[in-house]
Structure formats: C-alpha cells, structure tokens
Amino acid sequence: MLAPLASTSPQPDSLWRHLAARTGTLDLPVGAGQLASDLQTEVAIVGAGYSGLAAAYALSRRGVPCVVLDANPVGWGASGRNGGVVSSKFRLSFPFIATHYGLDVAKRMHRLAHEGVRVVESFVDEFAIAGAEFEHTGSLRCAHTERALAACIAEADWVRTSLGDRTMKPLTRAQTEEETGSKGFVGGVLSEDAGTILPLEYVLGIARGLAARGVAIHESTPVVAMERTRGVPGVVLRTPAATVRAKQVIVATNAYSGITQATSAYQRELVPFRSAMIATERLPAALDAKLMTARRSYTETRRMMKWFRRADGRMLFGGRDAFGKEGQNTGFEALRRAMIALFPDLAGVPISFRWSGYVGMTFNALPHVGRSDDATVFCLGYNGAGVAMASLVGQHAAALALGETPDLALLAQDGLRPVPLHSLRAPGVRLVAAWYQFLDAVGV
Secondary structure, eight states, rough: OOOOOOOSOOOOHHHHHHHHHTTTTGGSSSSSOOOOOEEEEEEEOOOSSEEEEEEEEEEEHTTTOOOESSOOOOSSSSSHHSEEOOSSSOOHHHHHHHHHHHHHHHHHHHHHHHHHHHHHHHHHHTTTTTGGGGGGOOOEEEEEHHHHHHHHHHHHHHHHHHOOOOEEEOOOHHHHHHHHOSSSSEEEEEEOEEOOEEEEEHHHHHHHHHHHTTTTEEEEOOOOOOEETTTTEEEEEEOOOEEEEEEEEOOOOGGGGGGGGGHHHTTTTTEEEEEEEESSSSHHHHHHTOOOTTEHHHHHHOOSSSSEEEEETEEEEEOOOOTTTSSTTTTHHHHHHHHHHHHHTTTOOOOEEEEEEEEEEETSSSSSEEETTEEEEEEEETTOOOHHHHHHHHHHHHHHHTTTTOOGGGEEEEEEOOTTGGGGGEEEEHHHHHHHHHHHHHHH
C-alpha cells in the first residue's frame, strides 16, 4: 500500500527550502496562525497550496469574505516541493483531444493551458514575488528515439496548422545536444510558452500578498470534520480548536486529501504518485557553461519520464518513483544513475539535496474541478503540471462556489468519480510502471 499521508511529518529539506532560508523568506510571517476561535464566513477553503490560494485571490477581488485552512504550513505539500516547471500543456496532447472530443474542445483546452501561464505571470507581477525568479524561457521536450521525435514534430505541426499556435519549434540532434550538453537525444521540440520558477517562493509570495489584503490564512489548522444539517444551508467545518461555518466550501487538498477523514473522499479521485528529485552541488565553471545554457525546463519522451533543469547553479533531476514511499531513500540513487547516463560529466559531482512528494494523478489524465454537492466545490489532479494549472483552476473553483459556470472544457466534472478498484492502486501503479520501464528499456 502507499504510505499514509501524515500531517505531522516535516517538509523535506529540499533545495527550495534551502534557498528560502538563505534569503530569509522562511522567517517572514505568512498567515494568521492556528485558528483559535469560531468564525463564520461566506467561503471556507481547505488547502493553502496554489489552488486554495488562487481561489482566495479570486474571492477577495470580488469582495467575498473567505478563510483558508491548512493542516500544515503554506506550501507544505506539492506547491512547495515540485520541480518549478511552468508549462502550457496537459498530459493528453491537443491532437488526441481533438480526435476524441472534437476540434472545438481542443481549442478550449489549448486556451486554458496557456491561460495558466498568464496567471503565474500576473501573480508574480501583482504580488511582486521577485524571489520566485520566474523566467519565461520555454520548455524543451527531448526525444530519445527517432520515432518519438517524429511524434513530437507531428504534434507541433498539428498545433500550428489547427490551432494557429506557432510557439512549438523542432530542434535537430545537433541543436539539442548543443543546448542540453547531452548526447542522449536525437532532437526535440521547444514549447516557447513555458518557464521555470522557485515554487516555494511563489506560493509563499502569494500567501503573504493575500494576507496583506486581509485574507485570513490559518496554518496548523486541520479540518477534521465537515458536517451538514438537513434543511440548514451551509457547512460546519470542525478543527481541533475552533469551528467554521461557511455557506460554501472549496476543497483544494489534491494528493494530500487523505490527511484527515474530512477530505478522504477526494483522495479516491486520485492515484497519488511519488515524485522524487535530486539537486547537485553547484557546478564547476566548465559544466556551468556547458549544460542547459538556455535555462529552460527539459523533459524526455520515455514513458517513465525524467525532467531536468538548472537552479542556483545546480543541476536538478527528477522523475516518478512508483516503487518508493515518501520519506524513504528509494529512487534517489536510480535518479542519479539516470542523470549520469544522460550527462556523464556529472559522474563526479556530489548530490546536495534529495526530496520527494506526491503528485495527484487522475484516471483520465486531466485535472478535475466541479461540485461534490450543493455546498462543496473541489479542484484536484494536476498530473504533474500544477504550477500553472492549479493557479488557474483555483480561480475557476471560486467562480463555481459563487454559482457561476466558467468554461472548463474537459476539466469540468459533476460529482466525484472515484478511481475504479481504488484500494488496489498501489500494486496497479507498480505493475504499470514496471511495464513502462520494460518498454523504455527495449526502445518501443
């Protein structure tokens, strides 16, 4: 079974925490502390990650009273642990979406994907989060076989001709090698509307900006029960020290929904998938000038995809680790071997940081946002691309809570749809991952 998601465990000692501590960001106050007295509000938001804070932002702009509650500090979950990749994509390609759902739906999904990047840009600007170091440098998908490269180029051609999007551009083997410093790829496709960010600085910056505007953000305040009374509108949220009465609730706990029973039903919408990351020590000058000089984010086309980028003069390398549990060292050495296979020059460079966290993966590979009942909205399942999409979807969740109907295309969901045979998710994930590793190994 997957490890239980405990709210008492400290956030891992990631590169992001190291950088935030070095600049003093971690010492700055974020919210209003633990909720100590009962209150009443229009909308209660459970979860102080990107989604929950984006929802609070949208509500505060409309003058709607709201409160944000989290069992842990702001950014404790995926919002403070992820790789800091700001992408304009979904796991499903736009040609696939058009084939199965129609061209109009593909256009709407394409618009949502790029709107997510715009939201990140606007948050960084509006809240003056210079410490997040957002860079709109693009993302390069690196192909490991000629077949994979042909598929990437065909997708870029389709997006250009069918959606009018000219931001995806093929790179040759030589161009890919020159930019990445690796001989492990046959070429790639650059998506220009993407970038990188320091994720913990980003989420803390949003939280501080909202707190300065009067939004109450209560950390160390787990919601242990959500109760409804027949004939009485609204929801009662119980925390260890106080009660919140709200007309509407937004659940934005994503892959960590299992922390308490109050949100455990939303955990069954997902397969939490461990994502592990390593970061080297600062690179010597020669390697610093050779590896990933364009400062983009990079992914590869293998099924068990790895991603890599630069930050703080270091190489970051990450990937899915279906066989490990959070808090264990399983998977880190495998990541290091994979990194050295692509970048042999890094064989002698020590690893300074290693950390992991859960990614919310959904059965249909798309985020879900909708109503679970007449007083509760949920948003979850960003499938590893949550920096931009969660920043956008949280605002749409706020609109739903206010009775509006935003255009969510395939992201809209009416009611909860638990993953089939959810209790078997852990062995199922491992079986699929083992099969994918075999296919990658034989080059299929």
